[in-house]
Amino acid sequence: MSVLLAVQFIIEEVYNHPNISAVVSVSSLLLWLSIRRPYDIPPNPWIIFPIIGHRPLLRGDPIVTLRKLRKELGEVFSIYVDAQLIIVVNGYAAIKEAFFTRGDEFHWRPNTRICDLFHFGVICNSGKEWREQRKVTEAGLEHVKPNSSTFIHREASHLITALRAGEAKAEDVFVLFHSAVFNALTSVLVSRRMDYKDVRLEKAVERFKENLELFSDSKYPNFFPFQKFLMGDFFDVKFLRINMTEIHQKIINPIFEEHRTEYNDEKVVDFLDVYLKEMKAQKGVEKTTVEERSCQAVLYDLLWHGTVTTGATLYWAIVFLLRNPSVQDKLKEQIDEVLTKTEATSEETNGSQKLKPELPVFFKAFICEVQRCANICPISMAHAVAKEKFLKGYRIPGDAVILPNLDSLMMDEDVWGDPQEFKPDRFTNSDGKLSIPHEFKPFFLGTRCCPASFLAESVVSVFLAFILYNFDILPEVQVSLPSSQRKKGLIPYPPNFKCKFVPRRKSQ
Numbered sequence: 001m002s003v004l005l006a007v008q009f010i011i012e013e014v015y016n017h018p019n020i021s022a023v024v025s026v027s028s029l030l031l032w033l034s035i036r037r038p039y040d041i042p043p044n045p046w047i048i049f050p051i052i053g054h055r056p057l058l059r060g061d062p063i064v065t066l067r068k069l070r071k072e073l074g075e076v077f078s079i080y081v082d083a084q085l086i087i088v089v090n091g092y093a094a095i096k097e098a099f100f101t102r103g104d105e106f107h108w109r110p111n112t113r114i115c116d117l118f119h120f121g122v123i124c125n126s127g128k129e130w131r132e133q134r135k136v137t138e139a140g141l142e143h144v145k146p147n148s149s150t151f152i153h154r155e156a157s158h159l160i161t162a163l164r165a166g167e168a169k170a171e172d173v174f175v176l177f178h179s180a181v182f183n184a185l186t187s188v189l190v191s192r193r194m195d196y197k198d199v200r201l202e203k204a205v206e207r208f209k210e211n212l213e214l215f216s217d218s219k220y221p222n223f224f225p226f227q228k229f230l231m232g233d234f235f236d237v238k239f240l241r242i243n244m245t246e247i248h249q250k251i252i253n254p255i256f257e258e259h260r261t262e263y264n265d266e267k268v269v270d271f272l273d274v275y276l277k278e279m280k281a282q283k284g285v286e287k288t289t290v291e292e293r294s295c296q297a298v299l300y301d302l303l304w305h306g307t308v309t310t311g312a313t314l315y316w317a318i319v320f321l322l323r324n325p326s327v328q329d330k331l332k333e334q335i336d337e338v339l340t341k342t343e344a345t346s347e348e349t350n351g352s353q354k355l356k357p358e359l360p361v362f363f364k365a366f367i368c369e370v371q372r373c374a375n376i377c378p379i380s381m382a383h384a385v386a387k388e389k390f391l392k393g394y395r396i397p398g399d400a401v402i403l404p405n406l407d408s409l410m411m412d413e414d415v416w417g418d419p420q421e422f423k424p425d426r427f428t429n430s431d432g433k434l435s436i437p438h439e440f441k442p443f444f445l446g447t448r449c450c451p452a453s454f455l456a457e458s459v460v461s462v463f464l465a466f467i468l469y470n471f472d473i474l475p476e477v478q479v480s481l482p483s484s485q486r487k488k489g490l491i492p493y494p495p496n497f498k499c500k501f502v503p504r505r506k507s508q
């Protein structure tokens, strides 16, 4: 009754006061404009807030929210983050259709402020520019593939020496692991490595980590494009740019100049040589993007993304080894059989061990399970379409951000049964052979899949095999194991932890 009276009072007030009536009309129009949604886009949660859209739903762990929305809304759904429409593609069939079968249509990157910063390289490029950069990147990676394992073995030996120097004291190996990965990549790609104590290396790892955090928070500058005209650095975009410039100036540019000075057509050794050769071949070609600025940007892309992804995978692997001691024991037994000691003076390994070509099945299964559970690219990278398309009957507007939800593959209960459990055996079949369901796609699929998956796999398996052969990995305190909770961010790391690398008796 009192509600009815209140409504009646408001109607009378509005009717009798034209000013109030105008304010109410304009506010209603604005409210309607800010929450209206086209009828033909993929379904979205009915509750929507003016200006911020569905943002409140993403509080907590957004990945868990996406899992819930998939159950409620289906394989292709949408959400509004502020005014930005985001379309989430879930499940193997829909992801394969969009990004593999129709990979050319869905290969674009969204036109966001953050992508602007990176757009000369390969990761954030689209269209003709992306095709050119992708082609030369693939050619360069193909060229270094045959010799890459020699460099990775060499870096693994350096890593073992550094871990031994820790004298089995509890330590956080985050920076050391990322430095070793960075070195493995630079050895393969540009024939250089740095001492682990070199400040340039420490700074590079620190800047990469900072940039990842800034990139993960990039939602604000992305969706408020006018911020570039503001003074100050409200959204840390300028900080991100300064960090990138530092890595370019201290590491990438000097290496580029050295290579350019020493370049010899007859001696094309590494990735950078291949790029320089292609630059030479394309000299004079109108509007080519295969030039100095793009080459440096591609190197930045490879080193940044390659270091943080591979470093995160290794860091997670140690968490799972500490939390599953019986798995660690089984792996050590198997690795002892395939790692052979070679002469310490051996040119090939510059160190002490070498892996036989074939790794044990359980070891491979362990690495798959680490990648599945660590799930370090849960929403891969943002995609877009150049102009309006249709997917599964829904309209996909040209200005939408499209997310391939890899978490919907790696953590699907229908595929894995108990996806939250860490069980390497799920990747072996009854014949004891490796069996990989097609939903396992840590490196994505289709036209924009990771072009360096072979490098990442090789670094992860060689480093882990060397570590398991040489050390017992023990928790800092026996009763407290590191957490497997995932931190927020584009690449979800575990919380930092310390552990001990105690030399194994047999390997002394």
Ligand code: HEM
Binding pocket: 122, 123, 124, 134, 137, 185, 301, 302, 303, 305, 306, 307, 309, 310, 313, 376, 377, 380, 381, 382, 404, 442, 443, 444, 447, 448, 449, 450, 451, 452, 453, 455, 456, 457
């Ligand atoms: C465990 C380690 C790694 C994982 C899980 C991983 C995962 C991925 C994923 C999921 C994408 C696809 C993004 C998309 O949706 O477009 C991607 C792209 C890419 N990855 Fe990796 N990656 C890893 C290591 C590396 C390494 C070591 C390198 C290079 C040294 C590398 C270079 C690239 C590049 C250049 C792209 C962009 C391709 C393009 O846009 O065309 N990745 N990676």
